[in-house]
Amino acid sequence: MVVKVHGSVRAACPQRVLACLLEKDVEFEIFHVDLDAGEHKRPEFLLRQPFGQIPAVEDGDLKLFESRAIIRYYAAKYVDRGPNLLGNSLEERAVVDQWLEVEAHNFNDLVKTLVFQIVILPRMGEHGDLALAQKCEQQLEKVFDIYEQHLSKSSYLAGDSFTLADLSHLPAIRYLVNDAGMGHLVSERKHVNAWWEDISNRSAWKKLMELSKY
Amino acid sequence: MVVKVYGPAYASPKRVLVCLIEKEVEFETVPVDLLKGEHKDPEYLKLQPFGTVPVTQDGDYTLYESRAIMRYYAEKYKSQGTDLLGKTVEERGLVENWLEVEAQSYNPPMFTLTVQIMLSSKLGLPRDENLIKESEEKLGKVLDIYEERLSKSKYLAGNFFSLADLSHLPFTQYLVDHMGKEYMIKSRKHVSAWWDDISSRPSWQKVLQLYAAPFKN
Numbered sequence: 453m454v455v456k457v458h459g460s461v462r463a464a465c466p467q468r469v470l471a472c473l474l475e476k477d478v479e480f481e482i483f484h485v486d487l488d489a490g491e492h493k494r495p496e497f498l499l500r501q502p503f504g505q506i507p508a509v510e511d512g513d514l515k516l517f518e519s520r521a522i523i524r525y526y527a528a529k530y531v532d533r534g535p536n537l538l539g540n541s542l543e544e545r546a547v548v549d550q551w552l553e554v555e556a557h558n559f560n561d562l563v564k565t566l567v568f569q570i571v572i573l574p575r576m577g578e579h580g581d582l583a584l585a586q587k588c589e590q591q592l593e594k595v596f597d598i599y600e601q602h603l604s605k606s607s608y609l610a611g612d613s614f615t616l617a618d619l620s621h622l623p624a625i626r627y628l629v630n631d632a633g634m635g636h637l638v639s640e641r642k643h644v645n646a647w648w649e650d651i652s653n654r655s656a657w658k659k660l661m662e663l664s665k666y
Numbered sequence: 667m668v669v670k671v672y673g674p675a676y677a678s679p680k681r682v683l684v685c686l687i688e689k690e691v692e693f694e695t696v697p698v699d700l701l702k703g704e705h706k707d708p709e710y711l712k713l714q715p716f717g718t719v720p721v722t723q724d725g726d727y728t729l730y731e732s733r734a735i736m737r738y739y740a741e742k743y744k745s746q747g748t749d750l751l752g753k754t755v756e757e758r759g760l761v762e763n764w765l766e767v768e769a770q771s772y773n774p775p776m777f778t779l780t781v782q783i784m785l786s787s788k789l790g791l792p793r794d795e796n797l798i799k800e801s802e803e804k805l806g807k808v809l810d811i812y813e814e815r816l817s818k819s820k821y822l823a824g825n826f827f828s829l830a831d832l833s834h835l836p837f838t839q840y841l842v843d844h845m846g847k848e849y850m851i852k853s854r855k856h857v858s859a860w861w862d863d864i865s866s867r868p869s870w871q872k873v874l875q876l877y878a879a880p881f882k883n
Contacts, residue, residue, distance in 0.1 A: 502811045514756050518766035525759035546738035553731035598715045
């Protein structure tokens with residue numbers, strides 16, 4: 453069955469899901485949601501995702517939302533197909549979940565706020581709050597220092613192989629490096645840089661970049 | 667070897683405690699005084715580099731982030747205690763869906779309210795009444811969505827109790843007991859019934875008995 457993914461191919465959260473489906477070689481169809489037109493806040497979409505956010509998926513009878521829930525579901529459902537994105541034991545899986553939580557709580561909000569202020573608002577013809585953006589950047593420096601320390605001992609976040617924990621960071625770091633002029637956060641850190649080069653060169657991610665037509 | 671849980675006085679570690687009790691797993695606790703800044707001590711940062719509670723130590727195995735810890739123990743001890751992850755891959759997917767909702771949509775305004783109402787005086791900071799009002803509005807909208815969901819489903823992930831419900835216990839208890847905002851729960855029929863159900867579970871009552879909230883008003 454083809455997985456229906458409702459969202460925009462260029463938006464961070466749907467990209468998390470699409471990258472996972474590409475890694476696991478799961479067929480999908482993208483149903484574009486026009487954020488600029490407010491489609492995600494209309495009653496028909498709210499039936500699908502009551503918080504008015506993308507993505508939402510439909511897989512036969514199963515309807516799911518929240519990108520980090522969706523990737524956990526597909527990584528588990530297709531554990532025997534393609535790369536193992538959940539680690540090789542329960543203990544490794546828990547470390548994957550740990551870093552997924554770190555990404556969600558210590559990393560994502562900072563990137564979202566920073567990107568909103570220096571990329572999205574100007575695109576809309578408005579002034580971003582540069583002081584707020586700078587504050588986020590400073591906090592991100594500290595977070596990236598922790599990642600640098602960790603990745604100096606571990607090739608990937610949860611151990612020796614690529615997992616959902618690494619995958620989950622791809623969309624946000626792409627925004628930082630390509631759109632927000634914040635590449636220095638990555639390039640100034642030897643191990644973070646090597647890790648980013650590695651994970652962003654995976655064929656699934658490159659395929660998604662092609663689909664996104666940046 | 668007994669699991670050690672750091673920071674039992676606080677809300678996030680209580681997610682882990684109630685999960686361990688539901689799974690009938692023995693544990694010990696190690697106090698961490700956040701007001702004294704113990705979570706920023708170099709020794710603590712070796713365990714949890716982001717300087718938050720909880721951390722668990724299970725022999726050599728250290729884990730942090732309460733929702734990661736809960737998932738681990740719920741899976742590891744699948745065959746004992748309460749089933750907290752659903753019975754199929756699909757049910758687990760729904761549990762993950764609503765656990766993420768708790769983390770992404772429910773917890774942020776809850777956490778802001780906790781800091782503003784319960785902590786600001788302890789930290790010597792003025793309450794930001796605008797922020798409180800804004801957070802209450804945001805939380806209200808989330809609770810409206812929960813009301814709709816729980817009118818169709820006994821628990822968040824389906825007709826079975828799971829980690830998704832359990833994850834809400836600690837901060838919601840703060841809301842009803844220490845912030846004077848019980849009406850937010852009570853005024854919503856299905857949310858209220860759900861809250862009464864999950865908060866009266868013996869496991870949660872035991873946590874409340876053993877580990878009082880550190881900051882009360």
